[in-house]
Amino acid sequence: MTVRSSSPSTSEPAVSGLPASLTPPRIAHLTSRIAAAPTAARVGTTIPYTGAPLADLPVSTPSDVDEAFTRGRHAQASWAATPVSERKRILLRFHDLVLDRRNEVMDLIQAESGKTRRDAFLEVTDIAIAARYYARSASRLLAPARRRGAIPLLTRTTELRHPKGVVTIISPWNYPLSMAAGDAIPALLAGNAVVQKPDTQTALTALWALDLMHQAGLPDDLWQMVVGRGSSIGDSLMRNADYMMFTGSTAAGRHIAREAGERLIGASLELGGKxxxxxxxxxxxxxxxxxxxxxxxxxxxxxxxxxxxxxxxxxxxxxxxxxxxxxxxxxxxxxxxxxxxxxxxxxxxxxxxxxxxxxxxxxxxxxxxxxxxxxxxxxxxxxxxxxxxxxxxxxxxxxxxxxxxxxxxxxxxxxxxxxxxxxxxxxxxxxxxxxxxxxxxxxxxxxxxxxxxxxxxxxxxxxxxxxDSPMGGMGDSGVGRRHGSEGLLKYTEAQTIAHQRVLGFTPPRGISHRAWATMLTVALKTLKRIGVR
CATH class of the missing domain: 3.40.309.10 (Aldehyde Dehydrogenase; Chain A, domain 2)
Incomplete structure (x- = not known):
């Protein structure tokens, strides 16, 4: 525009035409990345500014989702064995591509969501920051960590971090780049594959991020997109997931939490607010x-x-x-x-x-x-x-x-x-x-x-x-956190390996249980007195 709030229209048009970057071939290329059959039903999206048609997307079926998880599990096995240093290099290349091609994605974000270019650019900066932070932090967060053993000097304890497997991400329409790529970045760096359902209205932006990640070197099938209504493919997404990341309404979040509880898998939910x-x-x-x-x-x-x-x-x-x-x-x-x-x-x-x-x-x-x-x-x-x-x-x-x-x-x-x-x-x-x-x-x-x-x-x-600090809600605003160490570690399973040497908690041969209990009691009191944790 330019029309001021609560003022009459000016002669300048309020809405620009579709940017030249959003050509039919470009849109068709992005939609080809959706995990759906060639004969899939189609669903159309519109430009919020005008109501004009924007894209025609193939709709994924439950079997498409199942197949995406099968491919994802195969790809994830190799990805988990890929050194973190190589995963990091891919994400840093993605960081550069996002910034270099920011105008493309800002056009997409605006055309799909109706927000201003200023707000679209904030999504670009958000994803660049997230990619850089997690790429530079992953080696430290995922490295084996020495932990204090049960018995000083005699117990060697190590904490390992393993990827969950294949993570489901359900992302909303309001921040189509931030909420799509921002959650996938730490999940991928942690060694997982991702099957994601972006909101249909803003799926092109999520697909653009996926396309760019492949250009940065991400192997095939590690990050896949499905499109469809939750009532159609939601059960398949939950049934196959090893972890669920959801952003949306509190009502939907409660339903997902119940389903995740039944399956005994983890879930991170960012929900509503006032x-x-x-x-x-x-x-x-x-x-x-x-x-x-x-x-x-x-x-x-x-x-x-x-x-x-x-x-x-x-x-x-x-x-x-x-x-x-x-x-x-x-x-x-x-x-x-x-x-x-x-x-x-x-x-x-x-x-x-x-x-x-x-x-x-x-x-x-x-x-x-x-x-x-x-x-x-x-x-x-x-x-x-x-x-x-x-x-x-x-x-x-x-x-x-x-x-x-x-x-x-x-x-x-x-x-x-x-x-x-x-x-x-x-x-x-x-x-x-x-x-x-x-x-x-x-x-x-x-x-x-x-x-x-x-x-x-x-x-x-x-x-x-x-x-570097956690972000998430209390109460009806959700559970779990984005950002910080938890934003990556939530996509991992912690494993403790403890190696006991020489003596343990059972008495050595020749010492009675009574005598051993007395000796351990003295040892525990001594450890407390000298300040050992």
Whole structure:
């Protein structure tokens, strides 16, 4: 575009034509990587900006999924024996290719998801960071580790890490590169094969990452993609999996957790959120208002860690609200394939309906719209203005249900204890944000919030980008963690090998059990006294 939120259309078109990089042959090449029969049924996808057709994808069947796992297991046996140093080289080549060919994938991300180029580029940087971090960390994390033995000097104990086997990854549409490649990278480096089901709407982006990984040198069949509805191929994905990585709704996550429990396999689940941002009475208001825009409206609010609840100290409420509303109303909505847009559109019609329904319900029950509050069909079928609401009460659906769109509700608080209590008054616990000029105070408040990641004077990027630290949810926001050592080690089985020498826990010949028990008792007390762990 360029159309400002809550302002009339300009003469400049809001939506650009499809980029030249997305040619029919290129799209056909990507779809050929889907594990499906040549005679498979087809499903079409559309461009969110316009509703125009984008791609025609073959649909995988349960037998296609079974065959993908069979091929994956064969490939994984060789891959597990491949030195970590060689796996690392492939991932570092992938890192370079992603950055060198960033414009291709940004075109794809925008065409499939409707987000801005700025938000698409953040996915590129995210994957480059993840590839570099895990490539440079894998040797250390996977190396055999000496552990303290049962009896000092007499027990030699080593921890080994073995790959799980074939990992199932089910990735969502909202961050099609980050959530697809970002989870596959550590799984592959750990020695696993991957069978992945990306969301159909954004499958081309995931397939682009797969194509690039093969160009970087990844052997065939180690990373495969299947496409289809969960109701059709979900059972096959779960039945064959040695580990399950899922990102999506809490309801679907509960179902997957039950199935994984029945099969006694591990699962990592990043689920929903109703994330809070706290603006304390000593916050830098201009910076906090800028931060609120960054917290609430990236990817048109379709981000698991974005903020939907804003708690502002009463003493600074008026100043903050005025600054935040001004910035929000100035945002430019468009579907251009360049860096000028501030906000894109929603990805699906169902998501637009959810957003509109939540806002209409809130307004009907007494909420006040300070900015936005309406769809923009004049720009395209799925555009919705960044929306700020106040006077939101518990009778309204969006009060405690995730909207997953460009909508935020503002509440005020009188003291920090109230703010913490209200922020924590949710079954979710994915992300939070605290704003204060006092770093120690901000950190203290952050430590009391029930969320897997909390950012001080930042929306979410500080915690997400700190890839050496774990990222994930508490409560209804999921189990397991991405990033850090756990982000890779969760895809492994730990094995302890203990070699006992000379003496063990049974008495040597010639010493009675009673005497041996006395000797061991003395030894244990001595170890404690001299500080041995």
């Amino acid at each position: 994330n809070a941002m706290l603006v304390l009475d000593d916050a830098d208001i201009a910076r906090a208002a800028d931060g609120a825009v960054s917290a609430c409206f990236p990817s048109t609010g379709q981000l698991c860690v974005s903020v939907e609840r804003l708690y502002v100290a009463e003493s600074v409420r008026d100043e903050f609200v005025a600054a935040f509303v001004e910035r929000t109303r100035a945002l430019q909505l468009s579907g251009r394939y360049d860096f000028r847009s501030d906000v894109g559109c929603l990805t699906t019609q169902s998501q637009l309906e959810t957003v509109a329904t939540h806002v209409e319900d809130a307004v009907a029950k007494g909420a006040t719209v300070l900015a936005g509050g309406r769809a923009r069909p004049d720009l395209g079928p799925l555009f919705y203005e960044p929306t700020i609401l106040t006077d939101v009460t518990s009778e309204m659906t969006l009060y405690d249900h995730e909207t997953f769109g460009p909508v935020v509700s503002i509440y005020s608080f009188s003291d920090v204890e109230e703010a913490i209590a209200r922020a924590n008054a949710t079954p979710y616990g994915l992300n939070a944000s605290v704003w204060s000029r006092d770093a120690a105070r901000g950190h203290a408040v952050a430590s009391r919030l029930h969320a897997g990641t909390v950012n001080v004077n930042d929306a979410f990027a500080a915690a997400w980008g700190s890839i």
